[in-house]
Amino acid sequence: MSRISSSLVSALVAFDAASPDPLHRQLYSKLRNAILTGRISPGAQIPSSRDLARELGVARNTVLNAIEQLIAEGYLQGEQGSGTYVNRTLPDDTLHVPHLQASPAQRTRTCYPLSLRSKGLTTLSTLLPSAKQTKPFQPAVPAVDAFPFDLWAKLVQKQWRRHPRNLLGFGEPAGYLPLRSAIATYLTVARAVRCEAEQVIIVSGAQQALDLTSRLLIDPGDPVWIEEPGYPGVRATLLAAGAHLIPVPVDEEGLNIQDGVARSAQARLVYVTPSHQFPLGYTMTLARRLELLNWSQRARAWILEDDYDSEYRYTSRPIPALQGLAAQEQVIYVGTFSKVLFPSLRLGYLVVPSALVDVFSAARTVAAGQSPLIEQAVLAEFITEGHFGRHIRRMRTLYQERRAVLLDEAKRELTGLLGVQVSDAGLYVIGWLPQGIDDRSVAQLAAAEGVDTAPLSGFYRGSGKRSGLMLGFAAFSAPELRSGVRKLARALRAVK
């Protein structure tokens, strides 16, 4: 076994008087570096601390400090009575993989076959809310700058200060029980949903709820009614499950049930947004709700109710959820905190019939285990302490003001160019374009002016497309909305 001399160590270690690091730290770094670069070989014995201290002209404690650190990290190994040695297996060896392959740039570019379904998914995903910069009139975003940041930070800090060991392991796949209870209470009071906490399954946003439901309830080839026009996110999850999609037209009363029955009387599932139809903004009438429930009972078809933004209703009382009206347990109810709090929270929920709790919990385990527990605990407290209710009330007032600004400005600038539909709910309004004008061309011209409008035709699957734009108002200040409307007016005049 080789033995390194004190003079070799001294040659390797030159202290830097100007360095902010103390001497023991400098010695530690130099020795570690010498070991890693092979200048001190594995297995070599290093001189005694007394000899090293003398050679380097430092206190013995300085040397002992550095050596202890190197032993603790696995670079050196102290052997009782015989000295200190460089470890034969260095800790860094077990952290890095040797690069045997060519660099990525030198690899041959190949692509093995994808599933047929993946092609549809790529197109649909471009229609979903994305990370692009927020600018008027992006429809799906809430006013995140009005979020109670300090309060949330306090609740997060409170959780960590409790040293929450129980929140750092794997939680229940169905979610953190206090949060499920808080949601069940909220839904019972605010949405007339009939449920127990056990029926609430926490998911990573409504999108995951749609995905789990599609996978669990649909077999390849099953007929499924979707709204026409409708939410592309559910089209994507249903397509991925192999569903046979049946677009059913929506009119001012909501989904047209007669039309659905005529197209496919035996659908396995129906997807609806009854409180605020996405994207047209209509509310499904009570008559249609009852008709849908009666038909689904006869056909033994599940109903997937997506209640994505029902908290926002401005002049009338909220419409109770369809789930609460059903005589049987055939409704899977979906909600999200993306619109009420902020989208990156990625927390949403399902309320499932009691008979499906176990299978949904199992599916939640398979799909990524569970949502982060600390965030769930913070949110549970946010709700039970009353902050959630207060936040919704504040946002409702703010959005009502912003909606009024948009409608006023549109009346002034867009009359004759765009027919803005005054709807009572949600975070956006619809602007109808005159017949024959292509909404995608208008959206392109508007984008060139610096505003972001979602063309309605993108949400249709079949023919009978109506031309219009979705105009989000919630996330934008009054000046931003006014200037946005003027930019949109310029784009619309250019197209006429």
Ligand SMILES: Cc1ncc(COP(=O)(O)O)c(C=O)c1O
């Ligand atoms: C109708 C509808 N459903 C579901 C979602 C998905 O919401 P989340 O962000 O919770 O996944 C959205 C998002 O915009 C939506 O508009």
